[in-house]
Amino acid sequence: MELESQGTDLLYDFLYIDTKRASTLITQLYAPGVVFSIKHISSEEECKQKSGGVDVKVANGSFSVEEAINRTQEKLFDASWALPINLLDKLSESNLIENGITDSKLGKLVLIKGNISFFDISFLQKSIPFMGKLLLGKAPSKPNHKKTKPEDLQLVDGLTLGMVSSLLDIVPDTLQIDFIDDNKNNIWMTIDKKNFTINPDDMVLKYGSKIPGEWYALGVVDALPEANDVNNEDDDEICNHLKDGLKQILRGIKETAGRTNNSYGMTPLILFRKIE
Numbered sequence: 001m002e003l004e005s006q007g008t009d010l011l012y013d014f015l016y017i018d019t020k021r022a023s024t025l026i027t028q029l030y031a032p033g034v035v036f037s038i039k040h041i042s043s044e045e046e047c048k049q050k051s052g053g054v055d056v057k058v059a060n061g062s063f064s065v066e067e068a069i070n071r072t073q074e075k076l077f078d079a080s081w082a083l084p085i086n087l088l089d090k091l092s093e094s095n096l097i098e099n100g101i102t103d104s105k106l107g108k109l110v111l112i113k114g115n116i117s118f119f120d121i122s123f124l125q126k127s128i129p130f131m132g133k134l135l136l137g138k139a140p141s142k143p144n145h146k147k148t149k150p151e152d153l154q155l156v157d158g159l160t161l162g163m164v165s166s167l168l169d170i171v172p173d174t175l176q177i178d179f180i181d182d183n184k185n186n187i188w189m190t191i192d193k194k195n196f197t198i199n200p201d202d203m204v205l206k207y208g209s210k211i212p213g214e215w216y217a218l219g220v221v222d223a224l225p226e227a228n229d230v231n232n233e234d235d236d237e238i239c240n241h242l243k244d245g246l247k248q249i250l251r252g253i254k255e256t257a258g259r260t261n262n263s264y265g266m267t268p269l270i271l272f273r274k275i276e
Helices: 019-029 080-093 121-138 161-170 200-207 241-257
Strands: 011-017 037-055 060-078 109-120 154-156 175-181 186-191 210-223 264-275
Touching: 011 080, 019 080, 019 264, 080 210, 080 264, 109 121, 109 200, 109 264, 121 161, 121 175, 161 241, 175 264, 186 210, 200 210
Parallel strands: 186 264
Antiparallel strands: 011 264, 037 060, 109 175, 109 210, 175 186, 210 264
């Protein structure tokens, strides 16, 4: 899974760049800080020779004058787009990147390769009214001719549209990614829409929920599957009935609309693919 050195024969297509986190890492690895612009100044000097003649009664001859012309050219380059490449190079030089997430520990920087599926909570929140009307038109009529309310429509046994709508009201407006790597590990992540290089809403229209192709993700491991997480024990915590009840609610929300118990959690720095 190791990446080749960046050259003219290798290009990367970056889908997501967390500029702030990437900048803090580069600043720690490169003392002067992050380079955002590069100024290139070049100059060249051209010499021209001018000649002339004199014709006076006391003198007859010629002269030449050498004239120097100096041309200066200044170019300003936007270096901000080199940030993800510099990040990969600096981390690789320092041997800080682990290839693959299997058996990885919390806080490790890992590079994974696999497939991307994404889930936009806000898109689902906005589609609930439409889904209600659509399902209501397909619902069978009741014998007593009573109208069925959209929130009472059952999606599956024990789960109504109203229950889903209520859950989405308390779930943060996030864009979630399920990343399946080459070892069939499920890596769950949330990402900031502002860090996309393209409009994430356009991806729904183009791909649906799965982006085709082979993708790479560089990020920090911040959650392990519960079977692997030795720090997930609550036995030593002080008993508090109110907090214990809230923990159960939050745990249910996590498992229903967030990271599942058998998934890793990762905070991504960059998502990209190779251009062949």
